[in-house]
Amino acid sequence: MAFELPPLPFDKTALEPVLSAETFDFHHGKHHKAYVDKTNGWIDEKGLAGLSLIDVVKKAKDTGDKGLFNNAAQIWNHSFFWSSLAPEGSTKPSEKLQALIDSGFGSTAxxxxxxxxxxxxxxxxxxxxxxxxxxxxxxxxxxxxxxPIVYEGVKPLFTLDVWEHAYYIDYRNARPKFAESVLGKVINWDFVSQNLDGLGASRADQQQG
Incomplete structure (x- = not known):
């Protein structure tokens, strides 16, 4: 039994020039994969067989197992992050999401x-x-x-990875430029809108295969 590295929900060239195929080769193919491999190495040792990914994350949090938490949570975080992205101009907020944005912040900008x-x-x-x-x-x-999946009443809608490995290939150390480019161009608003149903956590969960 093991967790899997989920495939990207788009072609690795689909977000260029905001995020390059090379970035996905490293960020998804190496960093994300390393979290999967590390977590899988503990399944038998730590009695995790049959548990979902979210169950493993919560168990690690509850038992204070920092190594397991850091790796399992990063599988979920990254899976959610990939779904938070989409090719430029391909999505927009739903009417319900737009109303919440306008009432809470004044505007999407x-x-x-x-x-x-x-x-x-x-x-x-x-x-x-x-x-x-x-x-x-x-x-x-x-x-x-x-x-957010370990906090009661917090429902994830969208995330942006701000670890350096998220941007060092395309933006070197320029986190502000990375954030501006991703947030301004490649948010998957369809995914964000869908997550208003409160089921966002489950969309990056997985069962052991």
Missing amino acids: ALLDKLAAEAVGHFASGWAWLVLEGDALKVTSYHDADT
Whole structure:
């Protein structure tokens, strides 16, 4: 029994020039794969057989197993991140999402500015998030591998990876330019809109195969 590296939901050239095929070769093919391989190496040792990915993440959190948490959570975080992206101009917010954006931030541009500020201002490695808490949108961030799926009442809608490995090939150390480009051009608004149903966590979950 093992978890798998999920395929990208688009061709690795589909987001160019915002994100290059080379970035996906490394970010998906090496970094994400390493988290999968490391987690799978612990399945028998740590009694994880039969558990879903989310179950493993929550068990690691509850038992204080930092090594397992960091790797399993990063499988989920990255899977969710790939689904958060789409080719430029291919999606737009649903009417329901747009209404929440307008009421919470004033405009889509203002929301993106807040997300970019959160991403750029986050110290060291982590993730910038758009989540739903109750009936309102919230912009936040988590350090390292931390993830909204272990917090009660926090429903993930969108994420931006701000670990250096997310942008070092295409943007070197320029996190602000990376954030501006991704947020301004390749958000998968269809995915964000869909996640308003509160089931976003399940869309990056997987069972052991």
